[in-house]
Amino acid sequence: MTIRLYNTAQRKKVEFAPIDPENVRMYVCGPTVYDRAHLGNARPVIVFDTLFRLLRHVYGAEHVTYVRNFTDVDDKINATALARKEAGAEGSLEELVRERSDETIGWYHADMDALGALRPTKEPRATAFIGQMVAMIEALVEKGHAYAKEGHVLFRVRSYEKYGALSGRTVDDMIAGARVEVAPFKEDPLDFVLWKPSTDDLPGWDSPWGRGRPGWHIECSAMAAELLGESFDIHGGGNDLQFPHHENEIAQSACMGHGFANVWMHNEMLQVEGKKMSKSLGNFFTVRDLLEQGVPGEVIRFVMLSTHYRKPMDWTEKKRVEAEKVLARLYAAAAGVKPSDGVDVLIIDALSDDLNTHAALQRMQQLQKKPAELRAAMELLGFGSPEEVDWWRSDLTMTSGPTALGGESLSELMNLIHPYLDHWQSLRDQKRWAEADEFRQKLNEAGLVVQATPTGPQGERSSNFDPSKLEGLL
Numbered sequence: 001m002t003i004r005l006y007n008t009a010q011r012k013k014v015e016f017a018p019i020d021p022e023n024v025r026m027y028v029c030g031p032t033v034y035d036r037a038h039l040g041n042a043r044p045v046i047v048f049d050t051l052f053r054l055l056r057h058v059y060g061a062e063h064v065t066y067v068r069n070f071t072d073v074d075d076k077i078n079a080t081a082l083a084r085k086e087a088g089a090e091g092s093l094e095e096l097v098r099e100r101s102d103e104t105i106g107w108y109h110a111d112m113d114a115l116g117a118l119r120p121t122k123e124p125r126a127t128a129f130i131g132q133m134v135a136m137i138e139a140l141v142e143k144g145h146a147y148a149k150e151g152h153v154l155f156r157v158r159s160y161e162k163y164g165a166l167s168g169r170t171v172d173d174m175i176a177g178a179r180v181e182v183a184p185f186k187e188d189p190l191d192f193v194l195w196k197p198s199t200d201d202l203p204g205w206d207s208p209w210g211r212g213r214p215g216w217h218i219e220c221s222a223m224a225a226e227l228l229g230e231s232f233d234i235h236g237g238g239n240d241l242q243f244p245h246h247e248n249e250i251a252q253s254a255c256m257g258h259g260f261a262n263v264w265m266h267n268e269m270l271q272v273e274g275k276k277m278s279k280s281l282g283n284f285f286t287v288r289d290l291l292e293q294g295v296p297g298e299v300i301r302f303v304m305l306s307t308h309y310r311k312p313m314d315w316t317e318k319k320r321v322e323a324e325k326v327l328a329r330l331y332a333a334a335a336g337v338k339p340s341d342g343v344d345v346l347i348i349d350a351l352s353d354d355l356n357t358h359a360a361l362q363r364m365q366q367l368q369k370k371p372a373e374l375r376a377a378m379e380l381l382g383f384g385s386p387e388e389v390d391w392w393r394s395d396l397t398m399t400s401g402p403t404a405l406g407g408e409s410l411s412e413l414m415n416l417i418h419p420y421l422d423h424w425q426s427l428r429d430q431k432r433w434a435e436a437d438e439f440r441q442k443l444n445e446a447g448l449v450v451q452a453t454p455t456g457p458q459g460e461r462s463s464n465f466d467p468s469k470l471e472g473l474l
């Protein structure tokens with residue numbers, strides 16, 4: 001099985017050959033944990049989760065290490081902590097910073113779990129690796145690739161000849177196009193911060209350059225080296241990080257003599273009216289907003305995977321509605337069956353072609369009539385099991401139309417069972433519990449399993465469903 005991936009650094013699809021098939025290693029830039037993740041932030045999570053699942057399938061779950069960091073050194077986290085302190089919150093600033101990061105990480109986990117994303121093998125927090133960052137910065141200074149000035153340490157960009165190679169731009173192009181900060185402590189405007197001083201009211205760590213904190217870029221270089229080694233297979237993130245973040249990561253690590261990442265992968269942006277969804281533009285909604293509106297995580301995942309990761313995409317209501325209909329049908333078809341042993345080869349082929357998730361989802365739909373295969377495909381693609389996911393039951397009740405469900409059309413089936421559900425509900429409304437339970441038991445014997453949900457009673461046919469046994473019950 002050959003996996004082909006588009007390597008940004010080579011600007012083409014390449015055959016993927018891991019350094020060590022016993023330990024395939026991937027690093028993805030994770031969130032800065034200052035607030036709820038917006039829907040754009042979920043795109044790399046879902047994309048690289050799909051790649052993680054493919055790699056586990058091909059090389060074995062035990063043979064893949066996926067690291068995604070939490071950036072918990074950040075002025076916005078500090079600002080929240082300071083505001084809480086000023087409002088009278090108990091604890092030191094460090095504790096309040098920690099509290100804010102913990103809180104945000106908790107939200108992040110809950111939200112990304114709801115999207116069916118597996119937790120990465122390791123999720124390091126930057127603050128737990130300050131020692132490694134300081135050591136790397138010291139080595140860079142020693143090698144002449146960095147210099148200390150006024151409590152800052154800066155990376156000397158022009159000391160690294162290949163700077164810009166990832167995005168295929170020259171240093172001079174980049175100066176012209178970027179907002180580079182000019183500062184008195186910089187030799188060159190392009191030089192970027194490896195370490196900066198902290199004032200007393202900010203979190204800080206002791207270092208050879210005084211009390212301070214690391215810059216963002218060095219975090220990833222240091223954590224990747226520590227947890228994955230000096231060379232590893234895949235580095236991922238959104239294409240908004242390509243420059244400067246990833247160029248800077250490469251410069252730091254290459255100047256350490258590290259091989260760093262072989263394949264660079266970048267997801268395109270989730271957009272709103274042609275612009276990147278982002279906190280700074282204010283054109284965002286959070287994953288939690290959608291979940292609270294009742295959009296199931298599986299539906300968000302499906303919509304996300306419908307577009308290839310290297311294409312920009314929008315979230316639209318139309319896509320949501322369509323995805324929900326399709327998925328509800330697939331869940332109904334896969335419910336109660338055991339997954340087949342293998343996963344349909346066309347799904348693996350599609351994913352192996354630079355994550356052609358669009359084709360994989362289409363193939364998944366073609367498997368509707370082969371429930372065991374369908375179920376295995378849904379598992380591989382990260383759609384939770386029909387027994388644990390329950391929204392689709394009520395969804396099917398609401399859907400009407402020509403959808404065929406095991407012979408009868410869905411609307412015929414709904415017409416058939418509705419009077420029974422209504423009768424059960426009216427007994428419950430009147431608190432005639434014993435009768436309600438007895439009635440439910442009879443429905444059960446006819447193969448109609450009913451249960452109460454916040455949106456009303458739901459019925460599901462079991463395999464021994466026999467409509468003739470319903471006759472005479474009302």
Ligand SMILES: Nc1ncnc2c1ncn2[C@@H]1O[C@H](COP(=O)(O)OP(=O)(O)OP(=O)(O)O)[C@@H](O)[C@H]1O
Pocket residue numbers: 029030031032033039040041042043044237238239240241267268269270271276277278279280
């Ligand atoms: N609109 C988007 N579409 C796809 N990926 C995005 C989008 N916005 C951010 N990302 C990705 O989300 C991940 C986390 O990024 P980060 O925590 O820096 O985001 P952020 O600073 O909260 O976002 P913003 O860019 O909105 O300020 C990164 O991999 C980044 O590339």
Ligand SMILES: [Zn+2]
Pocket residue numbers: 028029030220245249
């Ligand atoms: Zn990074």
